[in-house]
Amino acid sequence: MSKDTLIRTTPLHQMHLDAGAKMVPFAGYDMPVSYPLGIKKEHNHTREKAGLFDVSHMGQIRLGGANAKKALESIVPVDIIDLPLMKLRYALFTNKSGGVMDDLMVTNLGDEDLFLVVNAGCKNSDFAHLQRTIGDDCKVEFLEDVALLALQGPLAHKVLSEIAPSISEMIFMTAKQVVINGIECLVTRSGYTGEDGFEISLAAKDSEELAKLLLSNIEVEWVGLGARDSLRLEAGLSLYGHELDIHHSPVESSLGWALSKVRRTGGEREGNYLGFETIMKHINEGSESKVVGLQPEGRMPVRDGAMIEDELGNNVGKVTSGGFGPSINRPIAIARLKKSYIEKNSKLFALVRDKKIAVEIVSLPFVKQNYYRG
Amino acid sequence: MSIKFSEDHEWIQSQGDDLVVIGITDFAQEQLGDLVYVELPEVGDECSRGENISVIESVKAASDLVAPVSGTIVEVNSRLEDEPELVTEDSMGDGWFIKVKLSSPEELDELMDESAYNSFIEE
Numbered sequence: 001m002s003k004d005t006l007i008r009t010t011p012l013h014q015m016h017l018d019a020g021a022k023m024v025p026f027a028g029y030d031m032p033v034s035y036p037l038g039i040k041k042e043h044n045h046t047r048e049k050a051g052l053f054d055v056s057h058m059g060q061i062r063l064g065g066a067n068a069k070k071a072l073e074s075i076v077p078v079d080i081i082d083l084p085l086m087k088l089r090y091a092l093f094t095n096k097s098g099g100v101m102d103d104l105m106v107t108n109l110g111d112e113d114l115f116l117v118v119n120a121g122c123k124n125s126d127f128a129h130l131q132r133t134i135g136d137d138c139k140v141e142f143l144e145d146v147a148l149l150a151l152q153g154p155l156a157h158k159v160l161s162e163i164a165p166s167i168s169e170m171i172f173m174t175a176k177q178v179v180i181n182g183i184e185c186l187v188t189r190s191g192y193t194g195e196d197g198f199e200i201s202l203a204a205k206d207s208e209e210l211a212k213l214l215l216s217n218i219e220v221e222w223v224g225l226g227a228r229d230s231l232r233l234e235a236g237l238s239l240y241g242h243e244l245d246i247h248h249s250p251v252e253s254s255l256g257w258a259l260s261k262v263r264r265t266g267g268e269r270e271g272n273y274l275g276f277e278t279i280m281k282h283i284n285e286g287s288e289s290k291v292v293g294l295q296p297e298g299r300m301p302v303r304d305g306a307m308i309e310d311e312l313g314n315n316v317g318k319v320t321s322g323g324f325g326p327s328i329n330r331p332i333a334i335a336r337l338k339k340s341y342i343e344k345n346s347k348l349f350a351l352v353r354d355k356k357i358a359v360e361i362v363s364l365p366f367v368k369q370n371y372y373r374g
Numbered sequence: 375m376s377i378k379f380s381e382d383h384e385w386i387q388s389q390g391d392d393l394v395v396i397g398i399t400d401f402a403q404e405q406l407g408d409l410v411y412v413e414l415p416e417v418g419d420e421c422s423r424g425e426n427i428s429v430i431e432s433v434k435a436a437s438d439l440v441a442p443v444s445g446t447i448v449e450v451n452s453r454l455e456d457e458p459e460l461v462t463e464d465s466m467g468d469g470w471f472i473k474v475k476l477s478s479p480e481e482l483d484e485l486m487d488e489s490a491y492n493s494f495i496e497e
Contacts, residue, residue, distance in 0.1 A: 022407075033434070034407060038407055038408050039407055039408050039432070039433040039434060040408040040410075040433060041408075043433075226407070226433060226434050227433075229434075230433055299410070299411050299455070299456075300411050300413065300431070301410060301411055301431050301436070303435075303436065323433060323434070324410040324411070324431070324433050326408075326433065331410075331411075353413075353429065
């Protein structure tokens with residue numbers, strides 16, 4: 001079998017080809033990295049109007065049964081039991097050493113019905129992990145023949161409410177079952193661009209019709225993975241495999257905010273998840289490294305993998321995501337740095353090819369998040 | 375003046391006296407997407423054919439500009455430092471990269487003419 005036959009496609013693949021997209025392999029899928037508009041304009045269109053993203057490569061998983069919430073809570077450092085109906089929460093699968101196996105969104109569709117969206121590159125291992133750890137306590141169902149569309153940007157709400165008036169009252173991190181033009185959709189007000197917006201889960205067979213309906217609005221343009229990455233980077237959002245990995249705890253990845261109080265030491269339902277001791281140690285005693293924003297001086301992009309040094313040439317860390325921020329028209333980066341240097345606020349440099357680029361530690365995000373909280 | 379093309383998608387235009395102007399083709403700039411940064415060599419630098427002499431950065435990635443000929447760099451288009459979008463907008467004109475004084479003018483004979491290049495990119 002040739003390698004090409006192993007490449008998967010989303011239900012909207014033909015639409016991307018018809019739209020003239022530049023396709024690249026990503027997490028085993030042939031995905032649109034950009035359309036004829038180009039990354040910069042797609043990025044800016046999302047910040048100014050509404051961008052439509054095909055994120056059907058991501059994994060969609062349902063957990064069912066009376067113990068579903070309790071079961072999921074036993075493998076994440078997050079409060080799932082008290083997650084209200086039709087609300088979303090950001091969660092992480094941790095391992096024994098406190099590292100992160102994936103990050104995910106959890107939606108409570110009914111107290112015996114949870115909906116998870118996980119990263120494309122981790123979805124098979126996530127499913128295996130769920131089956132192995134909680135497969136006896138609840139039903140773990142990997143959803144096949146589904147699609148996921150993201151409509152993101154300041155006009156996303158206007159565009160979607162024109163065809164689905166019932167979504168107009170939704171606030172950030174809530175969910176609703178909606179019928180749009182006869183198509184059953186699970187709509188969440190969420191996304192990964194820093195903008196207001198929605199993610200829409202639906203049957204694969206209906207996805208082309210909904211995509212066409214959304215694109216028929218002149219405010220909407222297809223946006224590819226290239227701009228998705230620059231948008232999330234500007235919004236300071238972590239990406240699995242970059243800021244998050246199995247070697248670093250959530251604290252080391254500056255995701256302490258995602259660790260629910262009730263699951264920490266002294267909390268009502270403390271511990272009882274993989275890596276609890278390490279993670280609590282990092283919360284209480286601090287971790288050796290942290291993830292921070294970096295502003296490179298000048299115009300040369302500082303990209304993933306670039307080493308960071310101090311003035312004396314000591315290694316201080318490494319860039320985890322870097323590139324160019326079209327909205328702010330300058331290079332931006334996120335890096336994992338040794339904590340002692342962050343506190344010292346030392347003069348730091350990124351090594352790019354044979355050059356040393358001065359970088360300044362800055363707070364994230366680079367572009368203000370624009371969520372609708374009611 | 376004659377214009378030649380390299381397999382690395384550069385155009386090389388002769389200006390007489392063994393001087394050439396070098397840029398990237400429209401095909402190349404389309405492949406790269408929106409450019410955000412161009413790192414140019416220094417005037418006076420020597421380059422040999424096949425050597426990386428400049429870095430072209432798009433939103434997504436960095437690519438090298440490979441010297442299509444050998445010689446001395448006599449001028450660089452410093453406008454690109456602040457306006458890399460010139461390459462996208464006018465790759466064969468205002469978006470030129472460097473001027474080179476050839477040390478081995480016969481290298482030009484090994485480059486493609488326009489019709490050969492057009493067939494090359496259609497492959």
